[in-house]
Amino acid sequence: MDENEEIDLKDFFRIIWKGKNVIFIVTIIGLIIGYVYTMFFLKPKYTAYTKLIMVQTNTSGDNSKGITQTDVTMNDKLVPTYQSLATTNSVVREVINNLGLNEDEDSLRKKISVTSEKSTQVLIISVTDSDPEMATKIANELSEVFSRKVSEIYKIDNINIVDKAEVPENPSNINHKKDILIFAGGSFVLSIIFVFLKNIFDNTVSSREDIERELNIIVLNEIPDCTELISNNKR
Numbered sequence: 227m228d229e230n231e232e233i234d235l236k237d238f239f240r241i242i243w244k245g246k247n248v249i250f251i252v253t254i255i256g257l258i259i260g261y262v263y264t265m266f267f268l269k270p271k272y273t274a275y276t277k278l279i280m281v282q283t284n285t286s287g288d289n290s291k292g293i294t295q296t297d298v299t300m301n302d303k304l305v306p307t308y309q310s311l312a313t314t315n316s317v318v319r320e321v322i323n324n325l326g327l328n329e330d331e332d333s334l335r336k337k338i339s340v341t342s343e344k345s346t347q348v349l350i351i352s353v354t355d356s357d358p359e360m361a362t363k364i365a366n367e368l369s370e371v372f373s374r375k376v377s378e379i380y381k382i383d384n385i386n387i388v389d390k391a392e393v394p395e396n397p398s399n400i401n402h403k404k405d406i407l408i409f410a411g412g413s414f415v416l417s418i419i420f421v422f423l424k425n426i427f428d429n430t431v432s433s434r435e436d437i438e439r440e441l442n443i444i445v446l447n448e449i450p451d452c453t454e455l456i457s458n459n460k461r
Contacts, residue, residue, distance in 0.1 A: 241421060241422060241425050242418070242421070244421075244425070245417075245418075245420075245421030245424070245425070248417055248420065248421055249414065249417040249418060249421060251417075252413050252414070252416065252417035252420070253410055253413050253414045253417060255413060256409045256410050256412060256413020256414070256416075257406060257409060257410040257413070259409055259413075260405055260406040260407075260408065260409025260410060261402075261406050261409075263405070263409070264400060264402050264405040264406060265402070268399070268400055268405070269356060270356070270397035270399065270400055271354050271355065271356055271397055271398060271399045272354065272355060272356070272357070272358035272361050272394040272396075272397055272398060273352050273353065273354045273361060273394060273398035274352065274353050274355075274358070274361040274362040274364070274365040274366075274391035274392070274393070274394055275350055275351070275352045275365065275389070275391055276350070276351045276352075276365045276366060276368075276369045276387065276389060276390055276391040277348055277349070277350055277351075277387070277388040277389040278348070278349045278350075278351065278369055278372075278373070278385050278386065278387050278388060279347055279348050279349070279385075279386050279388050280304065280305070280308070280347040280348075280349065280384050280385060281347070281384055281386055304380075304384075305342050305347070305349070308340075308349060308372075308376065308385075309340045309341070309342065309349070311372065311375065311376065311379075312338070312340045312349075312351060312368065312372045313335050313338055313340060314375075315331050316375065317368070317371050317372055317375050318331045318334050318335055318338075318368075319331055320371045320375075321334070321364060321367050321368050321371050322334060324367055324371070325363060325364065325367055327364075334364070337353050337354050337355055337361075337364070338351065338352070338353055338364075338368065339351075339352045339353075339354075340352075348388070349385075351365055351368055351369050351372070352365065353365040353368065353391070354398060354399075358393050358394050358395075359393055361391075361394065362391045362392065362393045362394070365391035366390050366391050369387050369390075369391075370387075372385070373385040373386075373387065
């Protein structure tokens with residue numbers, strides 16, 4: 227580290243120390259806002275998951291062959307198609323009708339997520355709703371309707387439900403500690419930026435140290451502040 231880098235590092239800590247009160251206060255305010263927001267204003271949402279596996283049923287009647295490499299390859303290629311099929315209007319509309327939901331296809335589709343586990347033939351259908359029981363009902367009904375739709379379209383029975391959705395106990399969108407730390411961390415960063423910008427645009431000289439640092443000279447003497455002395459004499 228050369229001399230310039232050492233000076234820059236010293237300036238960095240000097241600015242931070244000079245604005246420590248602002249940084250501390252803003253960080254505490256952000257922490258309080260984060261606590262109040264996550265505790266009282268953030269509406270909890272619950273996510274229910276159901277797992278399906280793609281297993282090709284042997285239609286030849288010879289079960290000794292089991293699952294062939296051709297079956298696995300075909301299933302791998304069908305994964306993206308199945309992900310899209312699970313949220314089509316026909317599937318979503320049937321789920322709405324079966325459960326008697328009071329919402330349209332677009333609003334329900336926004337609650338649904340279909341993913342696949344990496345390097346597997348497992349599909350995960352997740353449904354997020356403010357009501358945990360409703361999220362569970364939708365996830366299970368969607369997996370049933372989706373399985374039937376695949377059988378109707380492709381004339382194959384290769385979707386099996388491995389795990390049915392269970393009622394989630396904890397909200398999926400709330401992590402109090404994490405959310406509060408994010409607010410506090412964001413406030414800390416913003417306060418540091420504010421302190422630096424204030425220092426950059428502040429050209430006033432307020433002490434002997436400022437003169438010595440900016441002009442690189444040694445101050446031999448300074449005029450004392452006589453304001454208080456003058457005020458006392460007037461009294």
